[in-house]
Amino acid sequence: xxxxxxxxxxxxxxxxxxxxxxxxxxxxxxxxxxxxxxxxxxxxxxxxxxxxxxxxxxxxxxxxxxxxxxxxxxxxxxxxxxxxxxxxxxxxxxxxxxxxxxxxxxxxxxxxxxxxxxxxxxxxxxxxxxxxxxxxxxxx
Amino acid sequence: xxxxxxxxxxxxxxxxxxxxxxxxxxxxxxxxxxxxxxxxxxxxxxxxxxxxxxxxxxxxxxxxxxxxxxxxxxxxxxxxxxxxxxxxxxxxxxxxxxxxxxxxxxxxxxxxxxxxxx
Numbered sequence: 001x002x003x004x005x006x007x008x009x010x011x012x013x014x015x016x017x018x019x020x021x022x023x024x025x026x027x028x029x030x031x032x033x034x035x036x037x038x039x040x041x042x043x044x045x046x047x048x049x050x051x052x053x054x055x056x057x058x059x060x061x062x063x064x065x066x067x068x069x070x071x072x073x074x075x076x077x078x079x080x081x082x083x084x085x086x087x088x089x090x091x092x093x094x095x096x097x098x099x100x101x102x103x104x105x106x107x108x109x110x111x112x113x114x115x116x117x118x119x120x121x122x123x124x125x126x127x128x129x130x131x132x133x134x135x136x137x138x139x140x
Numbered sequence: 141x142x143x144x145x146x147x148x149x150x151x152x153x154x155x156x157x158x159x160x161x162x163x164x165x166x167x168x169x170x171x172x173x174x175x176x177x178x179x180x181x182x183x184x185x186x187x188x189x190x191x192x193x194x195x196x197x198x199x200x201x202x203x204x205x206x207x208x209x210x211x212x213x214x215x216x217x218x219x220x221x222x223x224x225x226x227x228x229x230x231x232x233x234x235x236x237x238x239x240x241x242x243x244x245x246x247x248x249x250x251x252x253x254x255x256x257x258x
Contacts, residue, residue, distance in 0.1 A: 083207075086203065086206075086207070087203050087204050087206065087207035088199060088203040088204050089163070089203075089204045089207060091210075092163075092166075092167060092211075094166075094210075094211065094212070095207065095210035095211050098210045099210055137160070137163075
């Protein structure tokens, strides 16, 4: 868990105790309030309150899985959210790949692209997890 | 494999359950055809009825049905008589469909080895 350095809050550094970090420790992701609050997750790591999702939460969830999100990742997460909004179902890997192919890149293989970004096994599960979507029910 | 939808979108959970079967089948590399009979044709309309109590559009099967081509399910048959009886035009439907006459429907069901309906 990341903790904002004390002077950002205008409170004495000692009050944060041993969790206080120095400026040098803070990583690249923007220091926003949500980054110091652990979002509630289900046992599989999906957000319990899906309405909480924002890009900062996505970065935080990705950190738990040791992924550094780039703009390319974020583009996919937003597409997955668009898919879910349009069809009211969380995308499984193959339909998500098709959807990406239609909306992003007709020329490259979207499923390989997905696997490169989000890992080999069931990338759609991880995409849905990081995009704040329900677990895809029909994804193997 | 043929899945037969016979129920209106908000008539219980049957439409949703059969749609789930379609999605599961697709995950196992099966591409079932879908046949819409009777009130089932209402599933192919995109307009949703606003729930005046909650102010929300209830979750139906209509939106998810339009995702089926992304799951490689793209054979949709519709009972032409059912469409006529409800004064619906084929181009008002949310998916490209093949219209079948009663005789053709009987033939289709006879020729299919797995038929599921709820």
